[in-house]
Amino acid sequence: MPTSTQSPSGTRTRPPGETSEARIAKALAHPLRARILQRLGERVASPGDLALELGAPLGVVSYHVRMLRDYDCVELVRTEPRRGALQHFYRATARPTLDEDQWKTLPSSLRKELSGETLAEIVEDMRAASEAGTLDDPEVIVQRTPLELDERAFKKLNRLLARTHEQALAIAAESAERQGEKSTEVFPTELAVLHFRRAEQ
Numbered sequence: 001m002p003t004s005t006q007s008p009s010g011t012r013t014r015p016p017g018e019t020s021e022a023r024i025a026k027a028l029a030h031p032l033r034a035r036i037l038q039r040l041g042e043r044v045a046s047p048g049d050l051a052l053e054l055g056a057p058l059g060v061v062s063y064h065v066r067m068l069r070d071y072d073c074v075e076l077v078r079t080e081p082r083r084g085a086l087q088h089f090y091r092a093t094a095r096p097t098l099d100e101d102q103w104k105t106l107p108s109s110l111r112k113e114l115s116g117e118t119l120a121e122i123v124e125d126m127r128a129a130s131e132a133g134t135l136d137d138p139e140v141i142v143q144r145t146p147l148e149l150d151e152r153a154f155k156k157l158n159r160l161l162a163r164t165h166e167q168a169l170a171i172a173a174e175s176a177e178r179q180g181e182k183s184t185e186v187f188p189t190e191l192a193v194l195h196f197r198r199a200e201q
Contacts, residue, residue: 027071
């Protein structure tokens with residue numbers, strides 16, 4: 001799979017022929033980058049703000065913000081002096097997800113790689129949640145439903161799940177707007193949407 005390279009000036013150059021969809025998909029390949037991009041789609045923030053909000057080390061967050069900027073997914077909005085240093089504030093210029101049509105334009109090798117990475121991250125997050133005891137929460141939803149569908153029904157269900165995902169992002173944005181309220185408790189959750197063709201038995 002082609003990757004970006006460093007030019008002598010230190011800036012990244014994109015591989016020839018790379019589509020915007022492939023660029024965004026690579027940017028989202030790391031779960032922390034996806035979370036950062038989602039936050040920056042909701043509001044302007046600095047790496048320091050994001051590090052506190054996401055509970056991640058500042059150096060790690062700053063690195064992934066730079067990666068998102070290299071991938072043209074965020075842009076610098078302003079700088080402010082703070083505590084003897086210059087704080088950089090960013091906003092998203094790309095959505096934190098790819099829609100169905102964008103996903104289809106990706107090379108099959110990249111789709112396979114990203115799907116594998118996403119599944120591995122889901123399993124790891126569920127393992128960590130299990131160890132932390134958060135899967136014991138009665139509000140947790142875990143459902144598995146094998147189906148038998150024709151092509152028309154398969155695509156119809158995919159469209160429904162895409163709309164559900166859009167609504168989930170809207171709900172998260174509403175939650176972010178309430179985070180300044182003293183009575184609002186914020187905690188991390190994860191939504192995983194899976195719908196795939198099962199292997200023939």
